[in-house]
Amino acid sequence: MDLLEDSEVRRRLGERPQWRREGDEIRRTVTAPDFPAAIRIVDEIAVEAEKLNHHPDIDIRWRTLHLALTTHDAGGLTELDFTLAARIDEIAASHGG
Numbered sequence: 001m002d003l004l005e006d007s008e009v010r011r012r013l014g015e016r017p018q019w020r021r022e023g024d025e026i027r028r029t030v031t032a033p034d035f036p037a038a039i040r041i042v043d044e045i046a047v048e049a050e051k052l053n054h055h056p057d058i059d060i061r062w063r064t065l066h067l068a069l070t071t072h073d074a075g076g077l078t079e080l081d082f083t084l085a086a087r088i089d090e091i092a093a094s095h096g097g
């Protein structure tokens with residue numbers, strides 16, 4: 001999987017306003033109504049991550065999830081990061097996040 005050019009990253013971030021670039025990662029937060037709901041969201045993300053064999057870093061703080069995506073094997077951002085970001089956005093939206 002090839003690293004995305006900076007211009008490509010910027011273009012894709014334009015489609016994903018919840019995400020910010022932080023160096024070699026893109027990050028967003030998801031806020032759930034309560035802690036059990038946050039864990040259910042993590043569980044749904046885990047299923048999608050496993051399907052893609054691409055896994056986010058997840059920092060769980062009560063009902064706020066801090067998510068970070070990067071492609072470790074490539075040492076930066078690739079198409080896989082944005083594919084999973086899109087699925088995370090769908091999951092978050094389905095929980096009102």
Ligand SMILES: C[C@H](O)[C@H](O)[C@H]1CNC2=NC(N)=NC(=O)C2=N1
Pocket residue numbers: 053054055056069070071072073074
């Ligand atoms: C062998 C390698 O660990 C696997 O192909 C997957 C597992 N999940 C992964 N997740 C992420 N974020 N980056 C990877 O490079 C990655 N590699």
